Amino acid sequence: MRPKLIVGNWKMYTLRASARDLAAAVVQRVGTPKVQVGVCPPSVWLTTVAEVVRGTPIALGAQNCHYEKEGAFTGEISPQMLLDAGCAYVILGHSERRHKLNESDAFIHRKVLAALQAGLKVILCLGETLDERKANQAKAVVDRQLSGCLAGVDANALANVVLAYEPVWAIGTGLMAEPADAQEMHAFIRGWIRGKYGEEAAVRLPIQYGGSVTPDKVAALFRQPDIDGGLIGGASLQAELFTAIVRIAEQAASPAA
Ligand code: PEP
Numbered sequence: 609m610r611p612k613l614i615v616g617n618w619k620m621y622t623l624r625a626s627a628r629d630l631a632a633a634v635v636q637r638v639g640t641p642k643v644q645v646g647v648c649p650p651s652v653w654l655t656t657v658a659e660v661v662r663g664t665p666i667a668l669g670a671q672n673c674h675y676e677k678e679g680a681f682t683g684e685i686s687p688q689m690l691l692d693a694g695c696a697y698v699i700l701g702h703s704e705r706r707h708k709l710n711e712s713d714a715f716i717h718r719k720v721l722a723a724l725q726a727g728l729k730v731i732l733c734l735g736e737t738l739d740e741r742k743a744n745q746a747k748a749v750v751d752r753q754l755s756g757c758l759a760g761v762d763a764n765a766l767a768n769v770v771l772a773y774e775p776v777w778a779i780g781t782g783l784m785a786e787p788a789d790a791q792e793m794h795a796f797i798r799g800w801i802r803g804k805y806g807e808e809a810a811v812r813l814p815i816q817y818g819g820s821v822t823p824d825k826v827a828a829l830f831r832q833p834d835i836d837g838g839l840i841g842g843a844s845l846q847a848e849l850f851t852a853i854v855r856i857a858e859q860a861a862s863p864a865a
Contacts, residue, residue, distance in 0.1 A: 612643040612830070612837035612857045613770060613814050615669060615731060616844025617699060620650055627653035631660040633847035640665055642858040643837060646697055647844070651685055658694030669697030669731065672705060675718035677726075687726035698723050699839070701733045701757055703776045713756025720757050720769075729768045731839065732757055733818070734797070738777035746775075747796050754800050763805050771797055771815045772839040778819025780841060787828045787835075790817050794834035823852035830860035 622630060627649050638645055646667035649657045658668050670693075674684035690698055700723065701716040716732075723730050734753045736746040750773070761769065773793050778785050785793075794815050802810035817829060818839035829835055837857050843849040 609861075610812065610814050610836050612861045613646070613816060614641075614643060614837050614850075614854050614857050615646040615648060615667075615697065615699075615816070615839050616850055617671060617702070617818075617839055617841050618647065618649045618844060619671070619704070619841060621845055622649060622653060624653060624656055628656050628660055630845065630847060631657040631666075634850060635661060635664045635666055637847050637851040638666060638854050641854050643854060643861055645854055648697065648699055651690075654690070654693040654695060662694065667696045668694050669699060670695050671699050671702065673698050673700070673719060673723055673728075675722040677722075687723045687728050690723075690728060691726060695728060697729045697731055697770075699731045699733065699772075701753070703733060703735055703774060703779060706733075707737075707776065713753055717757045717759055721760060724761065724765045724768055729770065731770045731772050731816070733772045733774050733839070735774040735776050735779075735819075741775065741777065746793065750793065750797060751800060754797065758804075763809050766801075766805055766809055766813065769813065771801075771813065772818050773797060773815060774818035774839060780820065782820050784820040784822070784825050784829070785817070787832050790829060791832035791834055794832065798834050821853060823849055823856060826853060827856050827860065830857050831863075 646669045648669040648671050670690045673687045677686050700719050705711045734750050736749040740749045798810050814836040816837045816839045817835050821838045821840050822843050
């Protein structure tokens with residue numbers, strides 16, 4: 609069975625002390641989880657948080673990287689720097705970067721290839737806007753994002769990819785997708801992977817949901833057959849809420865436990 613994966617995206621929140629405190633609270637509350645758990649603080653606090661999570665089951669991730677190893681790219685951070693800071697994961701293609709910073713599929717694609725080649729696991733975000741959904745274009749958009757961002761990623765490299773379906777209209781809005789609607793898109797994404805990489809890869813690939821996940825709403829979502837956990841924004845900034853979401857994922861992963 610695919611492992612469920614709960615990852616906190618702290619976005620541009622926390623200062624050094626609050627990042628350290630939040631990480632420590634997550635470590636303490638989550639304990640030894642029965643699902644995979646990670647946190648993605650702002651890049652400036654990666655090494656601070658790395659010290660807190662080192663030797664614990666909580667993985668460290670970054671929210672972005674550049675595609676070059678090094679060079680004259682003022683303000684950018686390379687995949688190699690993230691590895692050196694202790695990261696296992698990097699989030700790429702988040703809709704806030706696609707839409708507020710104009711990141712294209714072609715640009716994200718270069719970063720996906722570089723991050724995988726460097727040895728990071730990539731959490732690749734996909735998702736349609738409200739207008740695109742209303743125009744019945746949601747699947748076409750996700751199809752385009754998958755083709756654009758995964759071009760040249762072979763089956764071996766795909767083992768280090770996690771997909772995160774994050775409908776743009778659900779992010780930070782309080783409007784979590786209905787479980788059945790999210791499941792339909794996750795099944796579409798898994799079908800796309802099956803078509804390109806075959807059954808084994810499709811069965812293995814974790815596909816997270818992201819968008820206004822809170823503990824009170826998420827149980828039914830995590831029970832959907834193609835939903836393998838969540839990428840959590842707002843609720844990941846409170847250790848108590850984040851841990852409650854981890855517990856619900858554990859329950860969904862082994863309902864008899
Ligand atoms: C996100 O930023 O990836 C996200 C899902 O945010 P939120 O949970 O706040 O909607």
